[in-house]
Amino acid sequence: xxxxxGLARRVEHSAxxxxxxxxxxxxxxxxxxxASAEGLDGGALVSFGIGRYVxxxxxxxxxxxxxxxxxxxxxxxxxxxxxxxxxxxxxxADPSLxxxxxxxxxVLERFRNVYVHDLATLAPPDDQLIxxxxxxxxDDRKRILSDDAPLGSDxxxxxxxxxxxxxxxxxTHDFIxxxxxxxxxxxxxxxxxxxxxxxxxxxxxxRQGKGLQSALINYRLRLAHELGCDLAAATALAxxxxxxxxxxxxxxxxxxxxxxxxxx
Numbered sequence: 001x002x003x004x005x006g007l008a009r010r011v012e013h014s015a016x017x018x019x020x021x022x023x024x025x026x027x028x029x030x031x032x033x034x035a036s037a038e039g040l041d042g043g044a045l046v047s048f049g050i051g052r053y054v055x056x057x058x059x060x061x062x063x064x065x066x067x068x069x070x071x072x073x074x075x076x077x078x079x080x081x082x083x084x085x086x087x088x089x090x091x092x093a094d095p096s097l098x099x100x101x102x103x104x105x106x107v108l109e110r111f112r113n114v115y116v117h118d119l120a121t122l123a124p125p126d127d128q129l130i131x132x133x134x135x136x137x138x139d140d141r142k143r144i145l146s147d148d149a150p151l152g153s154d155x156x157x158x159x160x161x162x163x164x165x166x167x168x169x170x171x172t173h174d175f176i177x178x179x180x181x182x183x184x185x186x187x188x189x190x191x192x193x194x195x196x197x198x199x200x201x202x203x204x205x206x207r208q209g210k211g212l213q214s215a216l217i218n219y220r221l222r223l224a225h226e227l228g229c230d231l232a233a234a235t236a237l238a239x240x241x242x243x244x245x246x247x248x249x250x251x252x253x254x255x256x257x258x259x260x261x262x263x264x
Contacts, residue, residue, distance in 0.1 A: 025168035056086035061093025067100035095174030128215035187216035196224025
């Protein structure tokens with residue numbers, strides 16, 4: 001697959017559109033989060049709420065907006081919410097943006113790999129039972145996705161808020177892998193502008209190492225193709241098990257993003 005600015009722009013703006021739908025759904029189902037999103041430069045300024053999963057801008061640097069305008073918007077949007085301004089930045093974004101950000105006090109927070117998969121070539125289906133999540137399975141998914149975090153803990157509350165909102169995410173499909181009649185792992189597919197985003201993955205500790213996430217990924221790749229996507233995408237830490245699974249299942253490293261933030 002040829003990696004160029006056009007592909008990067010498509011993937012980045014698709015991610016921004018999906019994250020925007022997540023924020024708006026979260027604002028509807030859990031108003032106390034004060035989740036919100038605003039479009040900028042073809043991407044988006046996204047906030048799920050203090051202490052939650054996504055509080056950074058996505059997809060900036062491909063729409064032609066001047067760097068100083070982007071920085072003003074970042075400072076304003078996150079400053080109004082009592083957060084450190086933050087964004088994830090592709091190495092193929094406008095080259096004037098990174099030096100402007102560093103001059104404005106933004107610093108490196110972490111790295112994040114973006115992977116893509118051409119859906120023209122797919123692995124054959126396997127025999128692992130994977131089913132769409134039903135209302136009866138909602139609590140099972142919450143338990144799995146929170147990594148069995150105790151009820152009442154902040155980690156469980158934040159994870160459960162996300163699960164409650166997920167059914168309202170535009171173009172999102174959630175699945176459970178069933179082993180011996182019981183839910184054992186979960187995963188999601190989000191379709192945005194012809195890109196199938198693979199995420200929302202977790203496996204019960206007792207069922208790890210059994211290939212459930214590989215089966216879930218292959219299942220979602222085939223579904224993405226059936227739903228009209230020609231490309232799948234996912235993100236992962238470079239040294240994690242998720243990254244290893246993605247590469248083994250045919251994903252290609254598109255690039256490594258930097259996540260930058262401006263200390264408050």
